[in-house]
């Protein structure tokens with residue numbers, strides 16, 4: 001799939017999930033709450049990149065004077081507009097921001113970066129739009145996320161059912177390459193439990209997080225195959241309930257003030 005078709009696919013899946021998202025957003029609540037503790041309040045503009053339906057905006061609004069929501073998905077932004085917490089809702093790709101340089105005080109972005117083909121472009125764009133002295137907090141998922149689910153599927157077929165997540169080393173390298181970005185990294189592991197693998201798959205679908213960006217299999221998955229995945233799942237209780245791991249990375253970026 002080319003980059004444009006992939007971005008359309010991601011936006012479509014998230015758009016379809018606009019009504020079910022908030023209820024399914026268990027991981028998102030935990031991650032956004034932690035990211036918020038790292039965000040410095042501002043008297044100016046705060047940009048929320050990959051804002052989704054905007055369920056977190058009542059909290060973000062308290063950290064700034066004006067909030068700008070930005071997302072790929074038109075339907076997600078529609079929810080944001082209905083809630084009227086954001087001053088502006090912009091449909092755009094975070095890898096190419098339609099925003100003037102040095103115009104934003106803070107950037108917040110929770111669980112969007114892992115959907116971007118070139119996360120380094122997002123960081124570059126953030127650095128461009130931030131005012132000197134401004135800062136950004138981003139959270140993303142790393143390699144090892146949903147590893148149990150991936151291992152279970154690997155016992156059943158050779159298709160890709162889970163997205164590939166970048167390793168921590170990718171971000172450590174960026175940190176070394178651009179010391180002037182003041183990039184700080186913090187990792188965290190989150191475990192969530194589910195009644196069974198179907199419940200896990202349903203949650204991903206309800207979140208719109210079911211686009212597989214590489215090597216996906218479009219064929220429908222039958223009941224027998226789900227039973228095999230359930231049996232092969234490595235972290236399973238006697239009652240069948242399962243535990244899934246999420247490797248979370250929080251990034252804090254501070255743009256140098258002008259001398």
Ligand SMILES: C[S@@+](CC[C@H](N)C(=O)[O-])C[C@H]1O[C@@H](n2cnc3c(N)ncnc32)[C@H](O)[C@@H]1O
Pocket residue numbers: 010011014015025028032049050051052053056070071072073076092093094095109110111112115116209
């Ligand atoms: C998992 S949701 C996170 C939403 C919200 N930040 C939260 O924490 O609940 C990811 C969001 O990022 C958006 N997204 C994905 N790739 C994007 C990109 N390249 N530019 C802007 N938004 C993007 C999706 O449309 C979706 O609404």
